[in-house]
Amino acid sequence: MNHKGACGLLIVLLLAVQLLSQAAAAERSAAANYILRCAGCHGTEGRGVASAGIPTFPGYVDEFFNDEEGRLYLMHVPGVVGAGLRNDEISEVMNYVVDRWGKPNVAVKHFTTEEVGRLRKQPVKDVVLLRYSITDRLAEEGVELPEYTWP
Amino acid sequence: MSSMMNRLFNLIDKASEKSTRKAAQHYGRRSFLARAGTVFAGAMLVPVLPFDRSLGGAAFAATTEDENDCSYWKHCALDGNLCSTSGGSLTSCPAGTEASKVSWIGTCRNPNDEKDYLVSYNDCCGRATVPSSTFCFTSEGERPGYRMGLHNDINWCMANTNKGYHCTVSVVLGVANT
Numbered sequence: 654m655n656h657k658g659a660c661g662l663l664i665v666l667l668l669a670v671q672l673l674s675q676a677a678a679a680e681r682s683a684a685a686n687y688i689l690r691c692a693g694c695h696g697t698e699g700r701g702v703a704s705a706g707i708p709t710f711p712g713y714v715d716e717f718f719n720d721e722e723g724r725l726y727l728m729h730v731p732g733v734v735g736a737g738l739r740n741d742e743i744s745e746v747m748n749y750v751v752d753r754w755g756k757p758n759v760a761v762k763h764f765t766t767e768e769v770g771r772l773r774k775q776p777v778k779d780v781v782l783l784r785y786s787i788t789d790r791l792a793e794e795g796v797e798l799p800e801y802t803w804p
Numbered sequence: 805m806s807s808m809m810n811r812l813f814n815l816i817d818k819a820s821e822k823s824t825r826k827a828a829q830h831y832g833r834r835s836f837l838a839r840a841g842t843v844f845a846g847a848m849l850v851p852v853l854p855f856d857r858s859l860g861g862a863a864f865a866a867t868t869e870d871e872n873d874c875s876y877w878k879h880c881a882l883d884g885n886l887c888s889t890s891g892g893s894l895t896s897c898p899a900g901t902e903a904s905k906v907s908w909i910g911t912c913r914n915p916n917d918e919k920d921y922l923v924s925y926n927d928c929c930g931r932a933t934v935p936s937s938t939f940c941f942t943s944e945g946e947r948p949g950y951r952m953g954l955h956n957d958i959n960w961c962m963a964n965t966n967k968g969y970h971c972t973v974s975v976v977l978g979v980a981n982t
Contacts, residue, residue: 685980688922690953693909694963697977702905705963735953 683742683749690736691746699754706803713799715755718747718762722787728772729780740773741766874940881910881944882925883956884972885937890928894974897928901970904929904960910945911980920980928970929961937971 681689688697695701699710717723727733733743744764751761777783781803788798868875871894872886878894879886891898904927911920947954961967 681980685922685978688977689909689911689980692977693924694906702963705905707906707963732953735951737947737951737954 681742683745686738686742686746687749690738691732691750694732699750701799703800703802706801708799708801710750710754710799712754712756713797715751715759715761716791716796716798717787718751718755719759720787720791722783722790724762724764724768725772725775725777726780726783726787728769728775729777729783731780740769744769872938874938874942877912877914878921878923878974878976879940880912880942881908881923881946881956882940882972882974883908883943883946884925884927884969885933885939887928887971887973890934890937890971892928892971892973897926897973898931898970901928901930902964902966903927903973905963907960908956908958909977910943910956912944922977922980924975924977925956925960925972926975927960927972929964930966930968931970932968933970 694707695710699714701707701709703709717727727747728743733747736743736746738746744766747769748763751763755761784801788801791798870876871878872889873879874882874886886894887897888894892901897903907924907926909922909924912923913920943956945954946956949955949957959967959969961969
């Protein structure tokens with residue numbers, strides 16, 4: 654390859670790198686998406702506002718991850734439904750939340766993009782009633798749950 | 805006369821053939837492709853480099869250093885009265901009010917380092933608004949009201965005991981791309 658050919662190839666490569674880096678810059682990390690789309694209500698420390706119907710995460714949230722009905726509920730809470738995130742971004746943020754605020758030394762099942770898509774397609778008529786049916790069942794099993802005052 | 809013309813045409817023909825053969829021996833088709841490729845690749849740079857990706861938002865226009873001006877970069881997604889013109893500051897509520905427990909969070913580009921920052925717009929609650937305070941409505945990144953989770957035209961004092969809106973602060977939470 655002569656020097657002109659090499660020069661042309663270099664320019665094409667530089668353009669490819671530039672386009673890729675722009676695509677990467679447009680992607681936000683799970684932590685940044687949590688702050689941007691969730692922390693307004695749940696807080697940067699995940700404490701929520703119990704009196705306003707926003708339950709606290711630390712020490713509790715993993716219970717919903719390890720319950721099949723709980724996983725369906727998580728995909729239908731208003732904050733997830735209205736966040737405007739893609740399925741892959743939702744799975745990343747959910748896994749970030751449970752990794753950060755789930756009980757330590759408790760194994761949790763992470764979300765995949767496929768599962769997020771599947772559960773979001775399942776209709777849930779009343780998400781508050783679904784939560785109460787889950788928490789009533791878990792409470793009977795002796796699971797400690799956060800304060801929840803809605804409606 | 806005609807023989808003179810024939811000789812002239814023969815000369816032109818030979819000169820053309822000679823120069824064409826010389827060019828064909830000297831420059832291959834690949835060199836043309838390489839040059840054309842360079843030109844096309846260079847042309848692609850023209851719309852890429854100076855392109856404004858703010859979708860017409862205020863982030864790129866935010867050049868003022870005046871915190872009391874709506875075009876100050878941290879105010880790019882704000883909808884409300886500036887607390888800095890209501891007796892408080894850019895980041896603290898005026899006396900007699902308390903910060904909202906829930907807030908609107910947006911991203912704004914800092915023109916000083918060209919980075920996007922996550923900014924929390926907490927309302928300050930518990931007193932009436934100051935009539936002379938500066939009202940800003942930038943709300944960059946906001947979506948229409950039917951997408952409630954992405955809508956900022958909300959009284960964020962709603963989760964507080966005192967729900968009366970007073971003003972809004974702009975608090976940086978971190979860099980958006982990390």
